[in-house]
Amino acid sequence: MWRTFGHLPPEPIHTSCLAFPVMDPIAASREPAPALPQALTVSQLAHLIRETVRSNPLLGRILVRGEVSNVQLAPAGHVFFTLKDAAAQISCTLFREDAELLGFDLEDGMDVVVSGDVDVFPRKGTVQLVVRAATPAGVGAFWAAYQRTRKKLAAEGLFDAIRKRRLPSFPRRIGVVTSEIGAVVHDIVTILRRRYPMAHVIVAPALVQGPGAPASLRRALAAVADRVDVVILARGGGSLEDLWCFNDEGLARAVATCRVPVVSAIGHETDVTIVDFVADVRAPTPSAAAELVSPDAVELTAQLNEAGRLLAQEIREILSVRRARVKGLGERISPRGLRRSVEANRTRLQEMRETLASLGAREVARHRERLGSAGRRLDLLSPLATLQRGYAIAEREDGHVVAHAADVAAGDPLAVRFQDGRIHVRVNDEAPG
Amino acid sequence: MTKEPTFEESLKLLEERVDALSRGDLPLDRALAIFEEGLTLYRRCHAILADSEQRVTKLVAAAEGLTEEPFPVE
Numbered sequence: 001m002w003r004t005f006g007h008l009p010p011e012p013i014h015t016s017c018l019a020f021p022v023m024d025p026i027a028a029s030r031e032p033a034p035a036l037p038q039a040l041t042v043s044q045l046a047h048l049i050r051e052t053v054r055s056n057p058l059l060g061r062i063l064v065r066g067e068v069s070n071v072q073l074a075p076a077g078h079v080f081f082t083l084k085d086a087a088a089q090i091s092c093t094l095f096r097e098d099a100e101l102l103g104f105d106l107e108d109g110m111d112v113v114v115s116g117d118v119d120v121f122p123r124k125g126t127v128q129l130v131v132r133a134a135t136p137a138g139v140g141a142f143w144a145a146y147q148r149t150r151k152k153l154a155a156e157g158l159f160d161a162i163r164k165r166r167l168p169s170f171p172r173r174i175g176v177v178t179s180e181i182g183a184v185v186h187d188i189v190t191i192l193r194r195r196y197p198m199a200h201v202i203v204a205p206a207l208v209q210g211p212g213a214p215a216s217l218r219r220a221l222a223a224v225a226d227r228v229d230v231v232i233l234a235r236g237g238g239s240l241e242d243l244w245c246f247n248d249e250g251l252a253r254a255v256a257t258c259r260v261p262v263v264s265a266i267g268h269e270t271d272v273t274i275v276d277f278v279a280d281v282r283a284p285t286p287s288a289a290a291e292l293v294s295p296d297a298v299e300l301t302a303q304l305n306e307a308g309r310l311l312a313q314e315i316r317e318i319l320s321v322r323r324a325r326v327k328g329l330g331e332r333i334s335p336r337g338l339r340r341s342v343e344a345n346r347t348r349l350q351e352m353r354e355t356l357a358s359l360g361a362r363e364v365a366r367h368r369e370r371l372g373s374a375g376r377r378l379d380l381l382s383p384l385a386t387l388q389r390g391y392a393i394a395e396r397e398d399g400h401v402v403a404h405a406a407d408v409a410a411g412d413p414l415a416v417r418f419q420d421g422r423i424h425v426r427v428n429d430e431a432p433g
Numbered sequence: 434m435t436k437e438p439t440f441e442e443s444l445k446l447l448e449e450r451v452d453a454l455s456r457g458d459l460p461l462d463r464a465l466a467i468f469e470e471g472l473t474l475y476r477r478c479h480a481i482l483a484d485s486e487q488r489v490t491k492l493v494a495a496a497e498g499l500t501e502e503p504f505p506v507e
Contacts, residue, residue: 170441180491180504189489189506198440198485203504204492223492223499300440301482307447308475314454315468322461348465 046122053127059118064090064129065137068110081106083114083129092116094131105151110144111137142240142247149249149274158256159277165261167281167293168229173200174293175228175260177220178286180205184236188290196294202227208235213245218254225259230293233275234265234286246273255279265289315352387419395422440481447474 040048053059066083073079077096082089092114094106106112116131153159174192178184185203192201204224207216217233224231233255235246245251246266252274255262264279265286276282283289326345387393394402395415402408412427438446450471454464490501 170439172439186506189487189504193487193489193506197487198481200488200490201504202490202492202501220492227492297482300444304444304447304475304478304482307444307451307471310451311447311454311468311471311475314451315464318454318459318461318464 043122046120046125049127050120050122053118053120061115061117063113063115065111065113066090068106068112069108071106071108079106083112090129091126092129092131094134098132105144105148106134107144107147112144113137142244146247146274149247149252150277153249153252153256153274153278158252163256163280165280167261167263170295171199171229171293173202173228175202175204175224175231176234177204177206177217177224177231178234179208182236184234184286187287188232188234191287191290192294195291195296197297199294207245209238209242209245214248214251217245217248217251221251221254221258221262228260230260231258231262232265232283232286232289232293233262233279234289235267236286237268237271243267243271243273246275249274251275252278263289263292319349319352387417390419393417397424438477440478443474443478443481447471447478450474 064083066085066089069082069084069089071079071081077099079094079099081092081094083092084090112134114129114131114134116129116133118127119130120127157163176185176188178188180203189201189203192199202224204220206220207213221231221233235243243266246264255264255275255278261280262278263281263283264273264276265283265288266273266276269284272282281289281292283292323345393416394408395417396402397413397415402414408414408427410427410429414425414427415422416425450467453459453467454471459467489504489506491504492499493502
């Protein structure tokens with residue numbers, strides 16, 4: 001069979017044996033062919049090899065798995081690299097238009113499956129694999145896709161610290177997006193109940209692994225975000241594949257645009273997913289996430305008690321200033337007026353004593369002591385104290401104080417009160433009227 | 434509808450009462466009134482802390498959209 005060289009593009013060769021294609025041109029060259037030179041030029045040979053390779057269906061549209069090495073980016077956008085295994089290697093070319101659609105960056109060490117065609121570049125006389133597409137394989141696969149998404153979102157600024165929102169100090173409602181079974185949701189709810197029982201916890205169940213997980217997580221997040229002040233997005237530990245859904249670009253974007261702050265707690269502390277980068281706060285574990293979103297009831301109690309203590313202290317000081325003023329004035333007013341004032345303050349103090357009693361046992365003891373001493377000081381100002389200083393009070397038998405001489409008539413029975421008792425007397429004389 | 438103040442709001446109001454008292458120069462009646470307000474707030478906060486029992490619900494899809502149903506936690 002005749003073949004002409006340099007005939008481009010080549011006609012397809014139909015060989016009957018795919019495994020061992022017949023090398024027609026070489027066989028043909030032994031036939032007399034007066035129009036052709038006897039020796040091949042290098043170009044002819046190179047093209048011959050190329051035609052041979054191109055025409056072999058075993059070398060077209062093939063899948064090859066290997067490790068990427070020696071990646072070089074050409075200025076024009078093409079990517080050159082070597083694909084190798086333990087015993088062999090082959091040069092690969094990824095043209096720009098294919099590189100742009102690849103979806104991730106090839107990097108040295110990456111385990112990939114590429115698809116493409118074997119071809120020969122006559123200019124360098126090399127056999128190459130022209131890669132049309134590639135997918136990461138094994139652990140390297142996940143790693144590559146992870147890197148791609150991470151770089152892409154980082155470039156968009158989705159991981160920037162300035163985007164991170166502060167968590168609410170006192171969330172009224174807390175959303176938990178996770179599997180509704182298992183330890184994670186249980187741990188979170190238990191911690192929230194202990195630390196911050198006044199919050200309402202809304203669990204939004206979702207698949208947390210497998211192909212359906214990203215969409216399920218997105219749905220749960222969207223559903224719960226409208227009802228809560230903060231969301232915990234959590235999953236327990238698992239393999240790289242198990243955690244894979246948290247590297248999903250769509251989920252990461254949903255977290256970034258969530259209406260309320262999101263705390264992520266995915267896998268173990270050493271697992272960092274794309275969602276962790278995007279979340280407003282990344283917690284090392286689900287339990288830690290629960291602690292991050294909730295104020296501690298013990299601390300709140302302490303804060304509250306401090307406010308109560310200050311409240312009591314302020315009012316005590318205010319009262320003590322007034323008391324000092326009352327004392328000063330008390331020296332100059334009548335026993336009856338003073339008694340009224342004392343009674344009024346005593347009543348008020350009694351009220352205060354009762355109200356302060358609610359500030360806790362320790363507070364009560366202290367307040368009682370303070371109020372007791374205030375009471376004693378008020379007693380000093382009372383008419384009884386006046387008696388102790390040697391004065392006496394004239395009273396009617398019903399106990400009413402006689403304050404004016406004009407109020408009694410001769411013959412009236414009166415009682416005179418001394419500090420140690422009363423004596424009964426009768427009026428001999430009356431004031432000139 | 435007037436909403437019951439939350440713990441956070443009540444605590445903030447309580448702290449405001451303390452600040453008001455600490456500024457002094459209030460008439461006694463006013464000071465006592467503020468004190469009593471503070472006390473009410475203090476008691477409310479304590480009650481919220483002591484009495485709250487956590488509600489836990491889960492979202493479930495229903496015919497009319499999402500609803501919440503109790504989420505059992507042992």
